[in-house]
Amino acid sequence: MHRWADTKEHLSQWLIQRAPFNLTDGVWLRNITPTGPITDTEGLLFAIYADELGNGDYKQNHCNVFVDIIRSLGIELPPVRSRAFVDLKCILESSFTKPVYTLASSLWSQTFFPEILGQTLWLEWNSPPEHAPAAKALEKWGLNPTFSILHTAIDNVVNGHGRYALNAIHNYLSEIDAREGHKAMQEHWLRIWTGYTACKLNVIEFRITVPGCVSPACRCAFLLTMYMSVW
Numbered sequence: 020m021h022r023w024a025d026t027k028e029h030l031s032q033w034l035i036q037r038a039p040f041n042l043t044d045g046v047w048l049r050n051i052t053p054t055g056p057i058t059d060t061e062g063l064l065f066a067i068y069a070d071e072l073g074n075g076d077y078k079q080n081h082c083n084v085f086v087d088i089i090r091s092l093g094i095e096l097p098p099v100r101s102r103a104f105v106d107l108k109c110i111l112e113s114s115f116t117k118p119v120y121t122l123a124s125s126l127w128s129q130t131f132f133p134e135i136l137g138q139t140l141w142l143e144w145n146s147p148p149e150h151a152p153a154a155k156a157l158e159k160w161g162l163n164p165t166f167s168i169l170h171t172a173i174d175n176v177v178n179g180h181g182r183y184a185l186n187a188i189h190n191y192l193s194e195i196d197a198r199e200g201h202k203a204m205q206e207h208w209l210r211i212w213t214g215y216t217a218c219k220l221n222v223i224e225f226r227i228t229v230p231g232c233v234s235p236a237c238r239c240a241f242l243l244t245m246y247m248s249v250w
């Protein structure tokens with residue numbers, strides 16, 4: 020069992036610190052498709068986003084499923100789009116760094132399209148390895164494991180979001196190769212890789228930062244980028 024699930028209190032704390040990210044699940048793709056005709060690549064990314072939102076079924080909305088776990092702890096969090104949420108003292112400043120990154124990058128989806136492809140690959144491929152043990156820990160401590168069970172399944176790399184992300188990258192690079200040539204394709208691959216590693220490093224920072232080491236600006240940026248719209 021992982022240390023973050025040594026006791027029910029450890030697991031509860033881990034869940035609370037995940038709230039800013041899990042309550043904005045899928046946000047990095049919120050502006051991924053323009054109005055009008057879309058490409059194969061955009062279609063795959065939108066399919067991931069639609070799943071994160073629950074495909075029209077509010078009970079399947081990933082954020083709603085996470086709210087259910089928090090409620091099972093006897094905690095009622097304020098709405099994620101509120102000042103009260105970002106002012107919560109029980110959530111560490113460092114817990115806002117990862118969602119601020121996904122919120123901010125989503126504001127420039129067309130400008131950073133290749134980087135967002137890389138970010139999607141990292142997020143989806145790293146989800147099942149995180150959620151498989153989390154589901155066991157939630158079950159062990161009598162908490163609702165649905166959020167983690169659903170992510171272990173839907174993000175899988177065989178035919179789930181992990182595969183969608185990989186296929187989207189292959190499609191995108193083929194489109195660039197056909198339209199702009201091999202050199203351009205290599206440049207776009209480098210940008211995809213940059214997005215992948217930037218996301219990975221951001222998460223590492225999330226894990227090792229201690230209270231007070233990250234600027235309080237993260238809370239402010241979280242709320243601002245929730246409402247900003249840039250195209």
Ligand SMILES: [Fe+2]
Nearest residue numbers: 044045071081
């Ligand atoms: Fe999700």
Ligand SMILES: [Fe+2]
Nearest residue numbers: 143173174180
């Ligand atoms: Fe996903």
